[in-house]
Amino acid sequence: MIGDRLRVLRRARSLTLRSLAERTGLSVALLSQIENGKTDPSVETLRKLAKVFESDLADLFREPDAPPVHVSRAGERFRMQAPAGQITYERLTPGRGDLEVLRADLAPGDRSAAEPWGHVSTECVYVLAGQITATVDGQNYVVSTGESITFDSRLPHLFANNTDAGAQIILAVTPPTP
Numbered sequence: 001m002i003g004d005r006l007r008v009l010r011r012a013r014s015l016t017l018r019s020l021a022e023r024t025g026l027s028v029a030l031l032s033q034i035e036n037g038k039t040d041p042s043v044e045t046l047r048k049l050a051k052v053f054e055s056d057l058a059d060l061f062r063e064p065d066a067p068p069v070h071v072s073r074a075g076e077r078f079r080m081q082a083p084a085g086q087i088t089y090e091r092l093t094p095g096r097g098d099l100e101v102l103r104a105d106l107a108p109g110d111r112s113a114a115e116p117w118g119h120v121s122t123e124c125v126y127v128l129a130g131q132i133t134a135t136v137d138g139q140n141y142v143v144s145t146g147e148s149i150t151f152d153s154r155l156p157h158l159f160a161n162n163t164d165a166g167a168q169i170i171l172a173v174t175p176p177t178p
Contacts, residue, residue, distance in 0.1 A: 002034065002040070002041065002060065002078060003034050003035040003036060003037045004035075005060060005063070005095075006031075006034060006035055006049065006060065007035045009049075009053050009055070009060070010035075013053070017031050017032055017035075020049075020052065023052045024045075024048040024049060024051075024052055025048065026045060026048060026049075030045070040078065040079045040080065041080070042080070043080050043086070043089075046060055046080065063094055063095035063096070066094035066095055066096045067094060070093065070094040072091075072092045072093070077090040077091055077092065077103075078090070078091040079091075080102075085109060085110060085111060086110060086111055086112065086113065086114070087104045087105075087106055087110055087111070087112050087159070088104065088105075089102040089103065089104045089171070090102065090103045090104070092170075095176075097175065097176065098174065098175060098176075099172065099173070099174045099175075099176065100171075100172070100173040100174070100175075100176030101170065101171070101172050101173075102170070102171045102172075102173070103168070103169070103170055103171075104168070104169050104171065105166060105167070105168050106130070106132060106159070106160075106161035106166065106167040106168070106169065107161065107166055108161055108163060108164050108165065108166065109160075109161065109162075110160070110161045111158055111159065111160040111161075112158045112159040112160070113158045115156075115158070116135055116136075116138075116156035116157050116158045117156055117157070117158070118153060118154045118155055118156045118157065119153050119154070120153065120154055120175070121153035121154075121173045121174060121175055121176070122150065122151070122152060122153060122173070122174055123150065123151060123153045123157075123171060123172065123173050124148055124149070124150040124171070124172045125143065125148060125149050125150075125159060125169050125170070125171050125172075126147075126148040126169065126170045126171075126172075127143050127144060127145050127146065127147055127148065127167060127168070127169055128145070128168040128169060128170060129145055129166070129167060129168040130144075130145060130161065130163065130165055130166055130167025130168060131143065131144045131145070131161070131163050131165075131167055132159050132160065132161055132162075132167050132169060133159070133160050133161075133162050134149045134151075134157065134158075134159050135157060135158050135159075135160070136149075136151050136155050136156075136157045137155040137156060137157070138156070153173065
């Protein structure tokens with residue numbers, strides 16, 4: 001799914017894997033593995049690709065042939081890997097470009113990003129288990145099991161698990177900008 005989309009974007013710009021690798025600083029081998037569905041890209045990798053394609057992250061996930069009804073099955077979901085200490089998301093929705101719903105487990109110390117950042121969207125984070133601290137526009141909000149936080153994503157933000165126990169969240173973003 002993401003690999004097919006990247007291949008279409010790359011070919012539409014007449015880029016070879018080698019030229020794309022040079023522009024992104026990623027290896028040809030990694031790009032090939034992503035395109036062939038052998039590995040899931042990290043969020044940072046996706047950001048590098050979006051920049052080269054003069055696009056946003058949401059566009060990389062857009063599926064022109066997304067079904068009108070989508071069933072998300074455990075073990076079959078697309079995962080956006082993150083560097084150690086950051087959140088890995090599982091995508092629960094298809095890429096129609098209107099709504100993105102993600103699930104994530106946060107180990108103690110995990111964060112959604114190295115630094116707060118903003119993007120044009122609205123977000124709602126629901127805590128399934130544990131506790132997170134949402135930093136939005138410089139203010140910290142502790143959000144516990146069964147609670148949620150909704151905010152204008154243009155405000156610089158990040159989520160962190162500052163506890164000694166794991167946490168699970170569901171994140172809804174509209175329009176999608178992971």
